[in-house]
Amino acid sequence: MANKARVNDLNGRGDMQKLFNQPADMVDEAIVGFVKCYHQYVAHTACPRTLKYKSAPISGKVGIVTGGGSGHDPAFMGYLGKNMLDAVAIGDIFTPPSEESFYHAFMEADAGKGVVCLFGNFYGDVVNARSAARRAKAQGVEVRLVIANDDVATDDPSTRRGSTGETLLWKIAGAAAALGYDLNQVESVTVQALSRMRSIGIGLASCIIPDVGRPNYLIERGTMEIGVGHHGQSSMDTCKLKTASETADIMIAEVLRDMPLEAGDQVMVILSGLGNTMLSELHILYSRVCDVLQKKNVDIYKALVGNYFTSLDMMGATLTIFHLNEELKRLLDHPGYAVSLTNYITP
Amino acid sequence: MANKARVNDLNGRGDMQKLFNQPADMVDEAIVGFVKCYHQYVAHTACPRTLKYKSAPISGKVGIVTGGGSGHDPAFMGYLGKNMLDAVAIGDIFTPPSEESFYHAFMEADAGKGVVCLFGNFYGDVVNARSAARRAKAQGVEVRLVIANDDVATDDPSTRRGSTGETLLWKIAGAAAALGYDLNQVESVTVQALSRMRSIGIGLASCIIPDVGRPNYLIERGTMEIGVGHHGQSSMDTCKLKTASETADIMIAEVLRDMPLEAGDQVMVILSGLGNTMLSELHILYSRVCDVLQKKNVDIYKALVGNYFTSLDMMGATLTIFHLNEELKRLLDHPGYAVSLTNYITP
Numbered sequence: 009m010a011n012k013a014r015v016n017d018l019n020g021r022g023d024m025q026k027l028f029n030q031p032a033d034m035v036d037e038a039i040v041g042f043v044k045c046y047h048q049y050v051a052h053t054a055c056p057r058t059l060k061y062k063s064a065p066i067s068g069k070v071g072i073v074t075g076g077g078s079g080h081d082p083a084f085m086g087y088l089g090k091n092m093l094d095a096v097a098i099g100d101i102f103t104p105p106s107e108e109s110f111y112h113a114f115m116e117a118d119a120g121k122g123v124v125c126l127f128g129n130f131y132g133d134v135v136n137a138r139s140a141a142r143r144a145k146a147q148g149v150e151v152r153l154v155i156a157n158d159d160v161a162t163d164d165p166s167t168r169r170g171s172t173g174e175t176l177l178w179k180i181a182g183a184a185a186a187l188g189y190d191l192n193q194v195e196s197v198t199v200q201a202l203s204r205m206r207s208i209g210i211g212l213a214s215c216i217i218p219d220v221g222r223p224n225y226l227i228e229r230g231t232m233e234i235g236v237g238h239h240g241q242s243s244m245d246t247c248k249l250k251t252a253s254e255t256a257d258i259m260i261a262e263v264l265r266d267m268p269l270e271a272g273d274q275v276m277v278i279l280s281g282l283g284n285t286m287l288s289e290l291h292i293l294y295s296r297v298c299d300v301l302q303k304k305n306v307d308i309y310k311a312l313v314g315n316y317f318t319s320l321d322m323m324g325a326t327l328t329i330f331h332l333n334e335e336l337k338r339l340l341d342h343p344g345y346a347v348s349l350t351n352y353i354t355p
Numbered sequence: 356m357a358n359k360a361r362v363n364d365l366n367g368r369g370d371m372q373k374l375f376n377q378p379a380d381m382v383d384e385a386i387v388g389f390v391k392c393y394h395q396y397v398a399h400t401a402c403p404r405t406l407k408y409k410s411a412p413i414s415g416k417v418g419i420v421t422g423g424g425s426g427h428d429p430a431f432m433g434y435l436g437k438n439m440l441d442a443v444a445i446g447d448i449f450t451p452p453s454e455e456s457f458y459h460a461f462m463e464a465d466a467g468k469g470v471v472c473l474f475g476n477f478y479g480d481v482v483n484a485r486s487a488a489r490r491a492k493a494q495g496v497e498v499r500l501v502i503a504n505d506d507v508a509t510d511d512p513s514t515r516r517g518s519t520g521e522t523l524l525w526k527i528a529g530a531a532a533a534l535g536y537d538l539n540q541v542e543s544v545t546v547q548a549l550s551r552m553r554s555i556g557i558g559l560a561s562c563i564i565p566d567v568g569r570p571n572y573l574i575e576r577g578t579m580e581i582g583v584g585h586h587g588q589s590s591m592d593t594c595k596l597k598t599a600s601e602t603a604d605i606m607i608a609e610v611l612r613d614m615p616l617e618a619g620d621q622v623m624v625i626l627s628g629l630g631n632t633m634l635s636e637l638h639i640l641y642s643r644v645c646d647v648l649q650k651k652n653v654d655i656y657k658a659l660v661g662n663y664f665t666s667l668d669m670m671g672a673t674l675t676i677f678h679l680n681e682e683l684k685r686l687l688d689h690p691g692y693a694v695s696l697t698n699y700i701t702p
Contacts, residue, residue, distance in 0.1 A: 025559040025560045025574070025576060025579075025596065025670055026559065026633075026636060026670070027559070027599045027602060027632065027636040027637075027639060027640055027672065028598070028599050028636065028639055029598045029599050029600055029639065034635060034639065035635075037599075037638075037639045037642060038634075038635035038636075038638040038639050039638075040638075040642050041637075041638030041639050041640070041641045041642030041645070041660075042638045044641065044642055044645045045638060045641055045645075045658055045660050078635070079635075081633055081634035081635055082634055086634070212372035212373065212374070213372045227372070229372060232372075249372065251375070251376045251377075252374045252375050252376050252384075253376055255374060283631070283633060284630070284631040284668055285374065286373075286428055286630065286665075286667060286668060287385075287428035287429055287433070288381060288382075288385035288425070288426075288428055289373060289374035289375065289385075290374075290388075291384075291385040291386075291387075291388030291389045291392060292374060292375055292376065292381065292384045292385050292388050293374055293388070294388045294391065294392055295384060295387050295388030295391055298388070298391045298392075311392055313388075313392050315662070318633075320633060321631055321633060323372055323373070325374065350697030
């Protein structure tokens with residue numbers, strides 16, 4: 009409420025040139041608009057902050073769930089779909105979903121085979137998901153939590169955040185569940201997948217949090233941040249603004265420092281914009297990523313370049329490299345559909 | 356070159372916090388990165404500023420082409436694909452493609468049945484496309500030009516610009532060609548389609564043209580522009596910043612003033628961001644568009660909400676309404692694929 013009062017002092021808008029009615033209503037109104045747009049594929053549930061794939065729960069299949077704060081379009085609700093997410097729990101902007109919202113997601117996704125929830129390593133999210141899992145268990149629904157920590161920006165893996173790699177976990181888990189993997193097997197293959205992916209973010213301009221009305225910090229012009237977080241966190245490493253090629257080199261080096269690759273390895277690459285990044289810029293960056301990996305004889309099996317996991321209107325990008333094996337390739341290639349992951353459909 | 360000198364004075368970057376190597380190389384490097392990313396679907400040609408769908412020319416089919424300046428990601432090259440565009444001519448940012456580039460696009464798309472080129476009503480584009488069409492004709496290739504003018508921002512239809520509706524023309528033309536329509540028929544059905552669509556743009560913040568390094572004009576904070584153009588042109592109508600619902604109401608009114616709809620009519624809607632617009636904002640806007648059309652008993656047969664035709668990093672959106680009939684619905688529904696138009700694939 010303190011924030012709200014502050015926004016009102018600024019005529020309800022702060023410094024924001026944005027399309028909304030009231031800042032406090034943005035998340036709920038965006039959910040309603042999203043469902044109106046994709047009503048063939050997604051549906052509301054009894055909880056306004058829980059959405060489900062229209063056909064969920066799907067009989068005979070482990071349920072697949074995620075949850076997280078808003079502000080990461082098209083995550084999370086954009087990944088609901090066939091052989092993808094069955095339900096999502098949605099928080100306020102950069103704020104964990106409530107226990108209630110996670111609980112409803114678990115119950116909506118469960119078809120009697122249990123649920124795997126794959127989400128990012130943020131304190132409040134973990135607390136609320138754990139609590140909701142206990143509540144579901146009391147109702148006879150077993151929920152396994154797989155906590156993504158693919159962001160290499162911090163040195164200690166136990167405190168690492170989830171990043172764009174989460175989208176691949178949902179794809180892997182969705183395919184495994186569709187192929188009849190049981191609860192243990194879905195959990196195990198996604199834990200394995202997680203251990204084979206790393207992400208790094210770079211930021212050139214921060215984002216405006218609508219309920220505050222101003223950027224939470226500023227990236228000085230002529231500088232950039234290496235290891236920037238998905239919640240607009242400042243990173244520990246500010247440097248002079250680099251060229252796209254220098255930036256790609258740094259991103260690849262950060263990932264490979266933590267997960268070395270050898271000649272002959274096959275990978276999937278996601279290069280995601282953080283919101284206010286043009287596709288052209290991502291293609292320029294991708295061109296260099298491609299060249300560097302090719303020079304190391306690392307084969308790019310599949311690539312996604314676009315806005316897959318953003319941070320409001322931040323300017324920057326994340327690079328995710330996913331080291332594949334035969335099982336993971338098979339799961340990636342299994343047909344599936346989500347409104348924001350249509351490039352998985354082979355024409 | 357004058358612009359380039361100016362950029363160099365600003366250490367090559369001006370005010371830009373953007374990912375590139377040199378501003379002057381952005382377009383060419385983005386094209387190279389795009390082809391690396393989508394090499395299964397698209398290919399270079401003898402002209403570096405002409406790309407083609409990998410399987411083009413397709414025997415027995417009229418060729419479908421567009422062309423335009425860069426800066427409108429994912430237009431134009433993102434719409435190459437199966438039963439979509441066969442070739443595109445690519446200009447510098449907000450600059451017409453060369454005659455050479457159009458000519459190569461026509462020749463690459465032609466399979467002996469002629470070519471229809473559907474592009475926006477901008478002076479230089481029209482001049483260069485006409486000249487290239489004459490050159491192709493001398494080589495025995497007949498090219499018909501369909502000049503899109505769906506933007507209602509100016510009162511005189513003859514001077515109206517092309518806008519996001521162009522993407523639908525490519526879909527309609529691509530489907531018609533795939534279904535065996537001949538050159539006259541493809542031209543005629545797209546001219547008919549064009550007469551049944553209108554677009555309007557609104558801008559909340561202008562874009563930075565990389566070769567200049569600064570916004571070409573400023574939208575004052577707390578204000579917005581109704582009828583803003585896709586080349587960052589200032590509109591004639593600046594007003595106080597409205598709520599999302601008020602904005603949607605204005606956009607619909609502008610479109611319907613020019614193309615009245617009746618109860619029972621069926622439409623397709625595209626709500627496209629202009630670059631730095633969050634999906635959430637578009638969903639909030641769409642929610643109101645949906646309500647207003649529903650209240651008029653106008654049926655939304657299909658909707659696309661996302662970044663389909665942008666203006667660099669401009670903040671704002673365009674609304675396109677396309678009044679359908681049975682033939683146009685059949686063409687919209689005909690299977691097709693382009694890297695940036697995957698939502699046409701029914702799961």
